[in-house]
Amino acid sequence: MSNNILKHLAIIMDGNGRWAKQRGLMRTKGHEQGANTIRDITQYCAEHETIETVTLYAFSTENWKRPKYEVDFLMRLLDRWLKQELPTYHRFGARFETVGNIEGFSPKLQETIASIKEQTADHTNVTQILALNYGSRYEIAKAASQLAKRGEEITEDSLGRELNTPYQDIDLLVRTSGEQRLSNFLLWQLSYSEFYFTKTLWPDFTPMELEEIINQYLHRDRRFGAVV
Ligand code: IPE
Numbered sequence: 248m249s250n251n252i253l254k255h256l257a258i259i260m261d262g263n264g265r266w267a268k269q270r271g272l273m274r275t276k277g278h279e280q281g282a283n284t285i286r287d288i289t290q291y292c293a294e295h296e297t298i299e300t301v302t303l304y305a306f307s308t309e310n311w312k313r314p315k316y317e318v319d320f321l322m323r324l325l326d327r328w329l330k331q332e333l334p335t336y337h338r339f340g341a342r343f344e345t346v347g348n349i350e351g352f353s354p355k356l357q358e359t360i361a362s363i364k365e366q367t368a369d370h371t372n373v374t375q376i377l378a379l380n381y382g383s384r385y386e387i388a389k390a391a392s393q394l395a396k397r398g399e400e401i402t403e404d405s406l407g408r409e410l411n412t413p414y415q416d417i418d419l420l421v422r423t424s425g426e427q428r429l430s431n432f433l434l435w436q437l438s439y440s441e442f443y444f445t446k447t448l449w450p451d452f453t454p455m456e457l458e459e460i461i462n463q464y465l466h467r468d469r470r471f472g473a474v475v
């Protein structure tokens with residue numbers, strides 16, 4: 248029996264488009280439905296005894312390649328959703344944070360993001376980090392270049408601290424929808440994480456399934472290279 252603790256959970260929320268397609272709906276409907284799953288999972292994490300941080304991949308630097316109408320829809324959905332969810336952030340005691348280059352978003356959306364961050368800054372049950380316009384290679388390259396510009400030594404410690412995600416290491420990564428790849432998500436921070444891939448599409452993903460995954464994680468043998 249191992250004694251794993253789960254403090255930092257990360258999720259690649261994938262499969263919204265396929266969920267919609269299966270029902271003969273527009274992909275955008277899948278994104279709308281997927282937003283509800285975010286709420287349920289955040290509530291679960293806020294109520295969970297040991298989870299301190301949940302990082303959710305919501306929009307990658309590669310997602311700009313999608314048709315303009317889908318990208319525009321996602322931006323509007325995010326704006327509307329954040330405003331609408333403020334009471335639930337308060338109710339769950341969840342603090343909202345982001346990683347990624349939100350400077351790439353419209354000033355209006357940036358303002359909404361800043362305002363929700365500010366209004367939830369004191370919540371302590373869980374920190375929900377949305378990865379928005381996030382790409383891990385860019386994050387690492389930028390951190391190295393910042394250190395170099397300042398003439399600082401590049402070490403695991405200094406580079407780790409320079410990343411936009413100076414939070415604790417990720418314990419468990421879950422990806423929904425059956426794809427088994429990282430898609431440029433948190434390459435550095437996932438070095439020693441446990442991975443779990445489920446076929447469930449994100450809009451169908453539930454706290455109950457997450458609980459089963461966590462129970463499985465708790466029994467895994469994490470050796471970190473040592474002999475135990
Ligand atoms: C994940 O669902 C949401 C985003 C990447 C914004 P997808 O939109 O990738 O859904 P599939 O993979 O096409 O089913």
Ligand code: IPE
Pocket residue numbers: 259260261262304305306307310426428430
């Ligand atoms: C990864 O999903 C990005 C997010 C979940 C936000 P994608 O659907 O964009 O990734 P690929 O195209 O399957 O690698």
Ligand code: MG
Pocket residue numbers: 261262263
């Ligand atoms: Mg996808």
